[in-house]
């Protein structure tokens with residue numbers, strides 16, 4: 001279980017995340033939503049153990065969170081690259097966690113195949129296109145097979161095909177029992193999550209499932225409108241499941 | 252008129268854009284689409300005069316393209332900040348094009364208001380969230396009032412509210428007669444464009460309107476499926492306009 | 503580690519004084535200090551420095567700290583002259599010659615330190631740019647140099663972030679450097695990736711600057727401007743008279 | 753001045769500044785420390801070429817002059833620029849220029865050993881000679897004594913010359929010298 005207790009991380013008086021408490025069960029898939037600047041990235045960084053909250057604690061199965069148990073893919077793929085070739089980038093994390101040499105290439109290639117980037121093995125990560133960078137960044141973390149996967153808007157620059165692949169990857173990992181938390185601004189990508197958390201000005205203002213989200217009237221932004229417009233209907237709670245099912249089977 | 256004649260820019264043998272010819276009329280609003288790595292950003296950089304194609308020429312009203320006639324907003328907001336405060340960032344371009352001192356602040360504030368970022372005037376641009384950066388980057392170019400506006404996936408990290416604002420900004424600029432070209436991976440954002448260009452492996456493979464796009468069978472990716480799924484219907488060409496109209500009036 | 507500028511936040515009229523006045527004053531006074539020789543001259547110089555320091559509300563401890571790096575050299579210089587400069591080794595004459603060198607260097611250093619302690623670098627840069635703007639007529643690209651200062655300021659934290667980013671990940675790789683040589687070898691390995699990524703960033707920044715129509719700076723306007731108030735010209739009389747006294751009176 | 757030259761010059765000026773954060777080794781008997789910063793100076797020459805390299809070092813001096821604490825030990829302002837180490841610091845732009853000049857000359861047949869020799873001659877011998885002489889003049893001590901004590905820097909500076917040469921060759925494909933040489937070759 002991933003356990004946040006009264007977590008506060010302040011950049012200054014007004015910015016940051018404040019007093020966040022939540023538990024995420026093993027195997028859950030959670031979408032973290034909220035307006036620009038609401039604190040999503042900050043919360044994910046804290047959950048990955050990359051920044052230390054001034055107050056509160058974050059634990060995964062009773063221990064303080066940190067890589068490689070928790071894997072995070074950054075919002076800006078540029079911020080993730082450390083080496084000078086895609087292959088080096090892929091094996092970098094694997095070396096950290098002591099994967100045997102023979103297995104490394106295997107894992108690296110499998111992950112690259114998953115995101116369709118095997119062809120770029122020899123390229124310099126900084127010389128890829130925006131979407132290509134994002135795919136490599138994702139693959140590098142997937143290869144490490146963390147217990148908890150934190151994804152910060154990792155589809156923002158993906159093309160429609162890649163985005164669909166991505167959704168399939170997530171569904172697949174869910175089946176394998178990974179614990180996943182992702183942020184997104186796209187209502188289409190809500191469909192993978194079992195549970196929704198919404199941040200507003202650094203505070204947790206919503207925790208529930210899609211039905212509750214769609215029927216909530218207290219949301220700080222027109223999510224409801226978005227939801228309804230995207231799915232082209234003015235749904236009642238009971239129809240959501242059908243709606244989701246039909247969308248997933250349609251492709 | 253923006254005129255590209257047999258433009259080729261190569262990074263190496265396989266990557267780049269190849270032999271692209273096209274004309275964009277003054278006042279047109281064009282969407283540039285294509286898969287990751289198809290060459291969209293490269294084409295936009297060439298059109299802004301930031302990289303020099305090895306072959307061919309690009310002209311705006313008979314002269315070689317270059318800022319400030321052509322304004323470009325980059326795909327990665329991190330890459331466009333030069334100064335250490337949002338205000339300085341806003342006035343930097345204005346100083347360069349010789350705007351009088353009194354007018355500068357006015358223009359800067361108006362542009363920041365358009366994207367809802369006036370509150371961040373004193374902040375360091377690098378300390379903003381992903382979406383906030385993207386908004387400031389957009390505002391900095393809007394304030395310069397270029398003849399041609401090139402936008403490279405500028406909504407990728409915007410929240411739903413900001414994205415809707417953005418669409419309204421574009422529609423407003425269209426009315427004012429600006430020439431606009433934008434890239435996007437989101438089918439919802441197709442609706443602002445009068446015309447579509449599609450790149451594939453650096454080549455121009457489609458040039459037409461939304462109807463033709465939706466009915467085209469030769470597209471190199473499942474754009475058609477995306478289109479139809481997004482709008483929730485299996486449309487015939489004649490119904491597109493209605494569909495679009497209804498979407499625009501619904502909010 | 504962080505870069506802290508030498509700036510000392512205080513509200514004094516020296517702090518508020520136009521940077522151009524301050525720059526010119528320091529220049530005049532430095533030139534006169536080079537000619538320091540007579541006892542009266544030293545008294546005038548020291549008194550002027552104490553006056554400025556007091557007006558600027560600078561803590562004397564801060565000035566002491568600022569001269570710490572030159573203490574060894576001053577000691578060395580002093581001893582050298584004490585031993586060799588007189589008619590005999592360790593003569594009284596040598597002692598005075600040594601003292602004079604030391605005090606002269608001290609005066610220059612303290613004066614220079616006070617300039618940057620009372621003026622933020624960006625303001626000083628703006629003052630420099632404004633002052634040098636006439637040089638544009640000689641085709642010296644003042645606006646460009648001023649932008650280069652801005653970009654360099656932007657790169658300072660960026661380089662360190664980038665370095666930290668690479669370093670943390672390398673440590674996570676399980677290589678924990680023990681000896682100093684190991685540490686140095688590891689750092690060596692980081693330099694190439696660091697430079698590569700910085701050069702890429704430089705490329706992006708170049709495009710960002712060009713996209714905002716930065717040119718040769720001919721028709722450039724300026725948002726931040728400096729203006730010298732009338733009475734600030736009067737303050738300028740102080741360093742001028744000090745310099746004059748040292749150079750021609752005493 | 754091209755924008756790219758400006759940005760790269762700014763980058764290397766900042767880089768030399770960051771190298772000043774690495775603790776310098778103070779020497780008791782002369783007032784100038786052993787610092788990593790010379791590595792940046794040499795790199796500026798053999799990676800950026802003569803024009804941009806020299807520009808970057810002039811910019812570094814301007815940055816120090818306006819008070820940024822970029823010299824080792826967090827020193828900045830005009831004081832160090834007129835102090836005993838003045839000769840060393842002011843020779844940096846010239847050194848970067850000379851290293852860049854000769855590196856550009858051998859660029860198309862650049863080998864580590866060639867760059868290494870250039871770096872050693874202008875980045876170590878040249879800088880240390882000027883620096884020592886000026887130091888002796890400023891402190892009014894004997895020039896012979898100054899130069900003799902200045903020899904202490906030679907071993908360290910030689911290592912830096914070698915390291916810089918290796919790095920420059922590894923970064924050859926992204927060096928701005930490529931476009932400089934390309935342009936002049938086609939003129």
Ligand SMILES: Nc1ncnc2c1ncn2[C@@H]1O[C@H](COP(=O)(O)OP(=O)(O)OP(=O)(O)O)[C@@H](O)[C@H]1O
Nearest residue numbers: 011015036037038039040041042378379380381382
């Ligand atoms: N390094 C920083 N220093 C100061 N303030 C910061 C810093 N990083 C972020 N902030 C501020 O903290 C708030 C939360 O930022 P955060 O990046 O977590 O938002 P977000 O929810 O991820 O937004 P987005 O959807 O735009 O990515 C924002 O208002 C931002 O301006």
Ligand SMILES: Nc1ncnc2c1ncn2[C@@H]1O[C@H](COP(=O)(O)OP(=O)(O)OP(=O)(O)O)[C@@H](O)[C@H]1O
Nearest residue numbers: 127128129130131262266287288289290291292293
């Ligand atoms: N600096 C570079 N050096 C070498 N190759 C590059 C460079 N920049 C881009 N490329 C390659 O050129 C191709 C086109 O890149 P471009 O950035 O134009 O794609 P794009 O259409 O904008 O993609 P995306 O949708 O992911 O942003 C890609 O295959 C990319 O790997």
Ligand SMILES: O=C(O)CCCC[C@@H]1SC[C@@H]2NC(=O)N[C@@H]21
Nearest residue numbers: 785786787790823824837840905
């Ligand atoms: O920090 C200063 O005040 C200036 C330092 C100058 C150091 C000189 S440069 C050449 C020689 N090699 C070193 O390692 N140090 C000196």
Ligand SMILES: [Mg+2]
Nearest residue numbers: 041075380381
């Ligand atoms: Mg974020």
Ligand SMILES: [Mg+2]
Nearest residue numbers: 129130292326
């Ligand atoms: Mg792109």
